[in-house]
Structure formats: C-alpha cells, structure tokens
Amino acid sequence: MTVQNQLFINGEFVDAIDGGRIDVLNPHDNSLITSIAEARQNDIDRAVAAAQAAFPAWSRMQAAERGHLLMKLADAIEANIDELVEIESRDTGHPVRDCRNLDVPRTAFTFRYFGGMADKVQGSEIPVEPGFLNYVKREPLGVVGQVVPWNFPLMFTSWKMGPALAAGNTVVLKPAELTPLSTLKIAELMAQVGFPPGVVNIVPGYGHTAGQYLAEHPQVAKIAFTGSTDVGRKIVGASAGNLKRVQLELGGKGANIVFDDANIKAAVGGSAFAIFHNQGQACIAGSRLILQESIADEFLDGFLTLAQSIRLGDPSDPSTEMGPLTSKQHQQRVLNYCDIARQEGGEILLGGKVPDDVALSGGCYVEPTVVRAQSSDRVCQEEVFGPFVAVTTFKDEEEALAIANGTQYGLGGGLWTQNLSRAHRFADQMRNGMVWVNCYKRVNPGSPFGGVGSSGYGREMGFEAMHDYTEAKSVWINVDAQIPPFYPR
Numbered sequence: 001m002t003v004q005n006q007l008f009i010n011g012e013f014v015d016a017i018d019g020g021r022i023d024v025l026n027p028h029d030n031s032l033i034t035s036i037a038e039a040r041q042n043d044i045d046r047a048v049a050a051a052q053a054a055f056p057a058w059s060r061m062q063a064a065e066r067g068h069l070l071m072k073l074a075d076a077i078e079a080n081i082d083e084l085v086e087i088e089s090r091d092t093g094h095p096v097r098d099c100r101n102l103d104v105p106r107t108a109f110t111f112r113y114f115g116g117m118a119d120k121v122q123g124s125e126i127p128v129e130p131g132f133l134n135y136v137k138r139e140p141l142g143v144v145g146q147v148v149p150w151n152f153p154l155m156f157t158s159w160k161m162g163p164a165l166a167a168g169n170t171v172v173l174k175p176a177e178l179t180p181l182s183t184l185k186i187a188e189l190m191a192q193v194g195f196p197p198g199v200v201n202i203v204p205g206y207g208h209t210a211g212q213y214l215a216e217h218p219q220v221a222k223i224a225f226t227g228s229t230d231v232g233r234k235i236v237g238a239s240a241g242n243l244k245r246v247q248l249e250l251g252g253k254g255a256n257i258v259f260d261d262a263n264i265k266a267a268v269g270g271s272a273f274a275i276f277h278n279q280g281q282a283c284i285a286g287s288r289l290i291l292q293e294s295i296a297d298e299f300l301d302g303f304l305t306l307a308q309s310i311r312l313g314d315p316s317d318p319s320t321e322m323g324p325l326t327s328k329q330h331q332q333r334v335l336n337y338c339d340i341a342r343q344e345g346g347e348i349l350l351g352g353k354v355p356d357d358v359a360l361s362g363g364c365y366v367e368p369t370v371v372r373a374q375s376s377d378r379v380c381q382e383e384v385f386g387p388f389v390a391v392t393t394f395k396d397e398e399e400a401l402a403i404a405n406g407t408q409y410g411l412g413g414g415l416w417t418q419n420l421s422r423a424h425r426f427a428d429q430m431r432n433g434m435v436w437v438n439c440y441k442r443v444n445p446g447s448p449f450g451g452v453g454s455s456g457y458g459r460e461m462g463f464e465a466m467h468d469y470t471e472a473k474s475v476w477i478n479v480d481a482q483i484p485p486f487y488p489r
C-alpha cells in the first residue's frame with residue numbers, strides 16, 4: 001500500500017509551506033501509518049487561489065464533459081478497489097468487509113450519479129408580462145470550501161465533491177486530521193483521469209486552524225460542513241464575514257421505534273445494523289431504541305443475542321464485523337458515556353467496556369453496548385457516536401412520538417410496524433430530515449440527506465444538493481414590448 005502524504009494543490013502533491021506534519025495512526029493498534037503535511041493559513045490561501053484560477057474554464061466547460069470526468073473517476077475508483085479498501089480500513093478502522101461492500105462501491109456509485117446529473121440541472125422560463133422573455137439560469141457559486149469528518153472519509157469525498165463539481169464549482173476540501181489518506185488517494189485518481197489542475201484541492205490540517213480559516217475565507221463562496229453541532233455553530237460564525245452560503249450536516253440521536261405489530265426478526269436485524277455498523281460512528285445511527293412495552297423483553301432477547309455475536313476484531317481480517325473506534329480520544333469519549341449511564345442509574349445490559357481480548361488491548365475498541373435508560377437521561381439526549389444504544393419503552397403511539405421528537409436533533413429516525421396508517425402518521429409527525437419504515441439508514445445519491453434543528457440545514461444528494469451548489473440568475477429580455485416611458489417628457 002502506498003499512501004500520499006502531501007497536500008494536493010493545483011494538480012500537484014506539495015509540502016506545506018510551514019512544514020508542519022500530522023501523524024496518522026492505525027486505530028487497530030495505534031501504530032504509525034504515515035505522517036502527512038499539515039495545511040495552515042498560507043496553504044489554504046494557495047489552494048483557494050488555485051481553485052479561483054481554475055473556476056472560469058471549469059464552469060464554462062460543457063456540463064456533459066464535467067460529468068464524463070466524474071464517471072471516469074468512478075471507473076478509476078472501482079479499478080483501484082483493493083488499494084482503497086486497504087487505505088480506508090487501516091486509516092479509519094472500518095472492517096475490510098464493509099470497505100469492500102459499502103464504502104468503495106458507494107463512493108463510485110455516488111460520483112457516477114453526479115456525473116450523470118451534471119447536464120440535468122436546468123433553468124426555467126417564467127410566464128411574465130407579454131413581450132418579455134424571463135428565464136432563470138442556474139449558475140455555479142465559485143470556490144466551495146468543504147470540511148469533512150473522520151467517520152466515512154472516502155464516501156464523503158463523493159457526497160461533497162460530486163454535486164459541487166457537477167454543478168461547475170471548484171473545490172478546496174479539508175479532510176479530518178485523523179483520516180486524510182483515502183481523500184488524498186482520490187485526488188491522485190482525479191489527476192490521473194484528467195481533472196484540470198486547481199479544480200480540486202485537498203488540504204489536510206487541523207480544524208481550529210485550517211478548517212476555521214477556510215470557513216472564514218473571503219474568496220470562498222460556500223462552506224459545506226459535516227461534523228459536530230458545536231463546530232457547526234463556529235462555521236456559521238466564521239461564514240459571516242463575506243456572508244458565504246452554509247450547508248451543515250451535524251449530529252443526530254436517531255429514534256428507532258419498534259411497535260408490537262412489527263416483524264420482530266427483521267426489526268432485530270435492522271436495529272443492530274442501525275447502531276453497530278461502523279461502530280456506531282454515524283450521524284444517522286439508530287442510537288435510541290424505543291420499544292413498545294408488550295414486546296420489549298422478546299425484542300431484547302433477540303437483540304442482545306445478536307449484538308453479543310458480532311465479531312469484534314482486527315479490521316483487516318475479512319471475517320471481522322466490527323472494528324475499533326477511530327481514535328484513543330474518541331474511545332475514551334464513548335467509555336465516558338458508559339460511566340455517565342451508570343451514574344444516571346442506567347442498566348448496562350451488554351458491553352460498556354473495552355473487550356477482554358488482549359490482542360485488541362492496544363487499539364481503540366469498545367464492546368457493543370446496550371443500556372436501559374430514561375428518555376431524559378444524557379445518554380438519550382447527547383450524541384455518543386459509538387456502538388452504544390440507549391433503550392427506553394413506551395405504552396402507546398402518543399408516548400412513542402413524544403420520546404422520538406424529544407431531543408434537540410432531527411436527522412434520521414424510523415419505525416417498525418405492519419400498520420400502514422401508523423407508518424404514514426409517523427412519517428408525517430417525526431421531526432426529522434429522513435424517516436425509514438421497516439428499514440433503517442437507507443441512503444441513495446438521488447434522495448435528499450440532511451436534518452432539522454441541531455442536526456443542521458441544507459441537503460446533500462440529489463437535485464436538492466445540485467440546487468444548493470448553484471445560484472439562480474433571472475434574465476429579462478425585451479422581445480417586443482412597448483414600455484411607456486416612466487418619465488414622459
């Protein structure tokens with residue numbers, strides 16, 4: 001496995017001007033993978049200047065040609081799947097099984113989707129007064145800044161860059177300091193398939209320096225951010241200088257409701273995927289399991305048995321189903337929430353600790369954890385972002401809805417029921433950007449993704465994202481209208 005460890009600016013891999021470096025560790029054993037160049041303000045300035053210089057030609061390029069380049073990138077991702085699987089797994093701790101079946105194919109799928117979308121964004125013609133033609137163009141914004149987190153670094157390259165590039169913007173993207181390697185590999189593939197220099201610039205660096213400066217930058221027209229709600233608030237503040245557009249995909253506390261008429265076997269399997277996939281490090285994780293009292297014991301029997309059987313271990317082993325958390329610091333954060341649960345009087349039904357297996361003791365592992373709690377407890381209100389699910393119960397629909405809507409967040413949530421009317425009632429009344437019925441965590445590049453409340457605003461994916469990466473321009477033509485003079489003389 002060879003990894004890029006420099007910044008990618010104006011089509012070239014370059015060192016940081018100040019020569020700073022950041023160590024990148026493998027969370028399986030905290031061994032050093034590489035040390036990467038650290039972008040600071042002057043590197044961000046270089047990257048933004050390169051993106052600005054590339055913008056006129058890129059935005060005027062025939063849209064289908066931009067799309068063709070994105071499709072070539074998708075092909076290159078598929079052709080390099082083995083290397084991308086290894087890079088992503090070692091850098092993030094995702095099991096290779098997941099990288100091969102989800103992260104890499106879905107990244108290619110999303111770039112290909114937006115490749116196809118490039119020439120589908122159309123303006124409109126407005127029926128105004130006779131004699132005038134009024135049409136609305138959708139124009140790209142300019143240089144777009146993007147700041148992404150460490151939980152799905154490879155997939156987020158396609159979620160963020162796909163629509164921005166298809167719409168004709170140029171990009172400066174800051175990956176998380178913990179997990180920059182797959183993003184740098186994507187930059188390498190972009191150069192190989194022929195993206196012009198400057199169209200995409202990748203600047204790994206710390207959030208409070210490089211990320212903050214990118215969000216403040218006066219030449220950046222939009223900042224798109226995925227990460228914590230606290231940093232989301234800082235991004236909004238940083239954007240005020242030039243009133244740049246902001247799109248925020250922040251935290252969540254997904255309500256996963258199981259009614260007594262649900263197919264329990266399907267609900268058990270779907271609920272385990274909802275929380276334990278990617279070690280629970282997903283903003284849309286089903287981190288609150290809300291069970292109807294009458295089936296709670298039966299459901300929990302099946303759920304705990306399944307959770308206990310999940311194969312936790314070295315992510316490079318193809319049979320591993322759950323790997324480590326992304327960093328020591330994050331492992332400690334999740335373990336702290338296990339302590340908070342105990343202090344709040346929660347009952348730990350499973351896990352709540354690091355695994356006993358000595359082979360995993362050098363890594364950032366936490367066992368699948370199931371806690372019985374009260375809906376007002378911190379573990380039911382705050383985002384843990386780990387393999388940690390809080391279980392509460394309810395008597396009727398009204399109580400279920402009150403619990404589901406009872407946090408500051410509103411990203412994804414779902415319910416398991418055979419009752420069609422109830423499914424639609426909840427789809428209407430859950431205060432979320434996404435609702436899943438008899439499934440969980442479904443995502444598709446055509447379907448809008450994002451939240452309400454403290455989960456942020458703006459949408460990724462689909463036409464919604466393409467519109468968010470363009471500005472409407474209204475053009476008026478006097479075709480043959482006779483306009484009486486406003487100041488008759």
Ligand code: NAD
Binds near residue numbers: 150283
């Ligand atoms: P974070 O929000 O601090 O980091 C996410 C990204 O933002 C990283 O690239 C980071 O470098 C950057 N960043 C940090 N401070 C910044 C600033 N002032 N200006 C601009 N960019 C900045 O997240 P974290 O500390 O890595 O994780 C903390 C918690 O955030 C997690 O435990 C989880 O609850 C939540 N989180 C949510 C998501 C999500 O997908 N919504 C992803 C990661 C983390």
